[in-house]
Amino acid sequence: MNNDDLLFIEDDIETPISLHLSPWKVMIVDDDKEVHAVTKLVLSSFEWDDTPLHFLSAYSAYEAEQLFLEHDDIAVALIDVVMETDDAGLRLIRTIRNELSNKATRIVLRTGQPGQAPERKIIREYDISDYKNKTELSGIKLDTLMCSALRSYQNIVSLNKNKTGLELVVESSSALFDAMTYETLIDETINYLSKLVVQCSQTPAYALSCLGIYCNTSVFHLIESRGDFAHLSELNDIDKLPDNASLLITQCIFEQRHIFAANAFAMNMPSSSNSAIIFYFEGFSALSEQDIALLNLFATNTKTSFDNEELRHELEEGQREIVYLLGEAIERRSKETGNHIRRVAEITRILALELGYSVAESEKIKSASPLHDLGKIGIPDNILHKPGALNAEEWKIMQTHVEIGYELVRYSSQSILQYAALISYQHHEKWDGSGYPNGLKGEEIDLIGRIASLADVFDALAHDRCYKKAWPIEEVIQFIDDQEGLHFAPLVVAAFRKNKAQIISINERYNDDF
Known part of the structure; x- marks a missing residue:
């Protein structure tokens, strides 16, 4: 559909019909x-x-x-x-x-x-x-x-309906503000928008049809559907929609505003990069001017939530980038490649997901892992770059890097840096209690620390270091198996085995030779 087609949209498309439909x-x-x-x-x-x-x-x-x-x-x-x-x-x-x-x-x-x-x-x-x-x-x-x-x-x-509608708008504001991901925010928006449409139009919920569509330039993706649209699962072209939906959604996008018709509407929630979330509803009874005012109020509040979510996402992305660059700088000082932190990050994410962390939390753990050796910034070069084995005194100094890293970020209020503090402090602890700095044993070690420990050791053994050559991957895997219940937590080893092929693939994809 091109812009010329918009000429056929009637001028009164957003004029509501205010009728009491039943006697x-x-x-x-x-x-x-x-x-x-x-x-x-x-x-x-x-x-x-x-x-x-x-x-x-x-x-x-x-x-x-x-x-x-x-x-x-x-x-x-x-x-x-x-x-x-x-x-x-x-x-x-x-x-x-x-x-x-x-x-x-x-x-x-x-x-x-x-x-x-x-x-x-x-x-x-x-x-x-x-x-x-x-x-x-x-x-x-x-x-x-x-x-x-x-x-x-x-x-x-009318007053009672508006009162209930306002209560829904207020309730939704809190729920949308607390949404932790875009997916949750979209689900909650559809949920509360459905309730508000039912309340305003006095239409049974099962009679509604609604679409939540993420549109980025000319590409449309169906987020959730009900009623007449339940058969649609993918949308690459707006023309695949029914004519009435296609018409309103196209006008909504083209004019970048909400469009209300007699028994349908399309809401435009603009975002950055020429993208937006479009919510389309139809099948309800006629809306009054007060109903439309309530829906516009809801849309204003919802847009604020989407703006906040986008800002939060940008801040987290900025934080991840800073953490990654800092981690890479530390690895370069250690004369190791940035691919080490890439591999460790991906492996921790895979193991975290396998062990029950949500997608969002697994991403945060992944983002924090590049700082596992943050404390090496305080280790003297003659120890950090020594090509051979460290003597007892040098080894004692090297071990302090976990506490140095922990102290640098332990007081941060940011969740990624809180994870980084934990990983830095515990990734050299061992399941049998023979690790450092505190000799923690078993489940005294946080699960995130146990995950980071295995990921770091796997990668350290599989690649060259200034003090050693890379082990063959078969020997690395055998070492992981042999150290189950000693160095590594059995639960984490089981997760490693289950995802071994994927972890080996990551190891090859980010090989230091590339």
Whole structure:
């Protein structure tokens, strides 16, 4: 679809239709059947907001109460005072307001015996819209009464709906703010947007169809689908969408704004690099101006969450890059290649994933691992670069690099540097307690420390160092097996075996000869 096609989008595509789609429910509560018949006859042609009335009949307070339990959308109730008892109507009003917690239905009290329920007393003590003598309810007066009552009911429902909608927007703000990844943020956005559309349009959730589409220039990827779009799994071209969806989404992207139609809308959540998240919904009842205002408010809050997530991602990427460059500088000082930290980083990520860490946490552990030898920055060159074996005194100094690295980053509030402190401090501890600096044993060593230990030793043995030649890969693997339960944690060795082919592939891909 090219830009010229947008000329065919109608100008009023975002003009909402405000109609009450189902008839207004009016309950007549009276023990006189003739009152029911006359009321229905007088109001037979009445309409409000282009919508007719639907009558419910109850001939006692008990019947009325049962109908209120069945129907939560009764707009107006015309209630007689005297039915099975002299105050049955008054008792019914208290039940409706207090026990059923119905504050929306407009109640008009009608009586043929005004002396039994004085108007001044009733108006003050009961939550009713009006109090009429049955002889007053001529055609014109009843018409006027219904207009007033339905307008009031409509306003109350609208206020309640907006209140609930605002509560959803506030609730969503907290949930979206706490989202830790783009995937979670998108899932929560679709979840709360669905709830808000249902609340605003009073449409059953199962009737909605929605798409979350990540678009980057001209490429579209379906994130999640429901309803009519459940069969779509990949989108490389917007023209694969149904016409109505394609039209709104194209306009939404082209004009970089939200587009609202009578029963569909597309929301544009812009991002950097000419990309955005587009949320498309259809299948709901018409939205009012207040509904659209709520959805726009939600979109504004959501955009802030996406902006925050993008900023957080950029900060983390910057932090990872700094950590990597620092790690590479340390390796160069040690006269080792930067590929060492690449290999160790990838191996720690693989083992962390295998051992139950989330994708996000595994990426952080990977990002922290390049600083495992951070403390070597404080080791003298004559020891660091000595081609042969270190004597006892030199070895004691070399061992201090774990504490130097730990002290450099231990007080950081950044999660990656916190992991780096742990890895630096514990990657030379051994499962049997013979490691350093603290001789920790077994599960006294953090799992991240155990993972880093195996990854570092594997890579150190498999590649040349200033003091040794690389071992054949078969001998390295045999050493790992032989040291299970001694140098290395059995759980980590098992994870290594399960992912051995992938780890060997990484070892070859980042070979120092390349």
